[in-house]
Amino acid sequence: MSRATSSLPRTIAAHTILIAYTAIALFPVLLIVVNAFKTRKAIFRAPMALPDAESFSLEGFRTVLSQGDFTAYFQNSLIVTVVSIALVLLFGAMAAFALSEYRFRGSRLTGLYLALGIMIPIRLGTIAILQEMVATGLVNTLTALILVYTAQGLPLSVFILSEFMSQVSDDLKNAGRIDGLSEYRIFFRLVLPLVRPAMATVAVFTMIPIWNDLWFPLILAPSEATKTVTLGAQMFIGQFVTNWNAVLAALSLAIVPVMILYLLFSRQLIRGITSGAVK
């Protein structure tokens, strides 16, 4: 079928607009990465030129790796992000299963209660969270961050996962019950493997704000030993504001891990959105 909408001028116009916007979206990122590999002089003389044999330099990266404790920051970020995601997925899936599988008194209310957090940002409770963490001695520990991010991620996770879990066939679960599987086994052995794609979507949605958050690391865990990459890069920029090589190198290093994860999961992300859970 030939569509009137796919005429050549229209297609060209669409590509022109999209290419232009892609350029706007990527230009700043490329600018950072390209200049991170140049000498100080070249950064200033020709900011938009690619590094060549003369202007190529790894000086910035050397400064970053020798001055800032970036390996430790990366490790902190990684621990916080991975443990939080694991808890969000496990606790979220368990709650989602309870809410979508069983009818019990207060199930609707519990669902609504948990969904409240999708709209109300956790940051508004910061003052009391900080006092709570001080009282329990959790200030300046990664545990504090993990707890906050788990609470922050749970509402959306429960919401998305229960939508998916209600689609898992009842026959399958009942067959499991007849075979004498406990409810726990039905959850872990039958249901969890079936909602794995949805879990990947939740993981991506949860991961980005955690990795990039500046507010809670700044307030709950600003000590040297618990700094995350985002906070570390922020402080590093503050200290080395005139050493552009080092700053650009630090920013490039901070881009790499999210970029890798994003490219790995981007297919999953769009599949999760289009499959209807977030619409």
Next chain:
Amino acid sequence: MTAIATRRPAFRWHIVVFLAPAVLVYTAVMILPLFATLQQSLYREVDNQTVFVGLDNFRTLLGDPRWSSSFWNALWNNCWFFIVHMALQNPIGIALAALLSHPKLRFASVYRTAIFVPTILSFVIVGFVWKLILSPLWGVAPSLLDLVGLKVLFEPWLGDETYALTALSLISVWQFVGIPMMLIYAALLSIPNEVLEAAECDGITGIAQFWKIKLPLILPSIGIVSVLTFVGNFNAFDLIYVAQGALAGPNGSTDILGTFLYRTFFGFQLQVGDPNMGAAVASVMFLIILAGVSLYLFGIQTRLRRYQF
């Protein structure tokens, strides 16, 4: 006795076990602190003793000139921040989604992936990149403007009270345009082909088809995008903090509620931190967000017609 026991099913402990971890963490770390914060806004420290003062903190916040001028300034700036997002981020996102959702467009996934990249970057990166680009010292922005012959227009926008907030709003739009794009894109893909084919039979194609058929069908998604933008904007902090510092300069012209809350609670330079006033600011933010979300849920969402296919 036994008759009663068999009629009444055993208590299903597994439901409790499944729900407990999520409900406990969520209640302890999110809900209780939220209410504790609301409660603290009604108290004040007087001579090392916490006294109940009713709505006094709010009266100070809204009425005392030392507080109220910064508060209203932050609130108005925050509204402007939101207006810029609604006027640019969401229309651009919808337009990009409309272009991307064309069934015969090639490289759609490449464009989609690339345009979403800024959204995954941290504020630290975004804030600093744009500070560098817009810096008159480095000269990237002036030389780019020179390419199109508009160099005369260049000014150090981030350092200018009149333009700084708008410039930061535009940076934030640049960063988050991917979110409306993705959500609207998903909504557009879910419109069944039969509907579009029927429209084509009636001679409605191209741009007319977008306005008359697709746009009404994706209105509920636009509503969700708008409310997400609202919540995100009225709770924003990071970008301003990273680009302009906690004082949200120049001269407080980029101060929004998030940065105002941070300064009120922690204090900054000469100002001493005040948890109770901070709690009052957080409570006002809570009420604003609650009002916005309820307006959407009860006033707008119920009136949007959802089409089931």
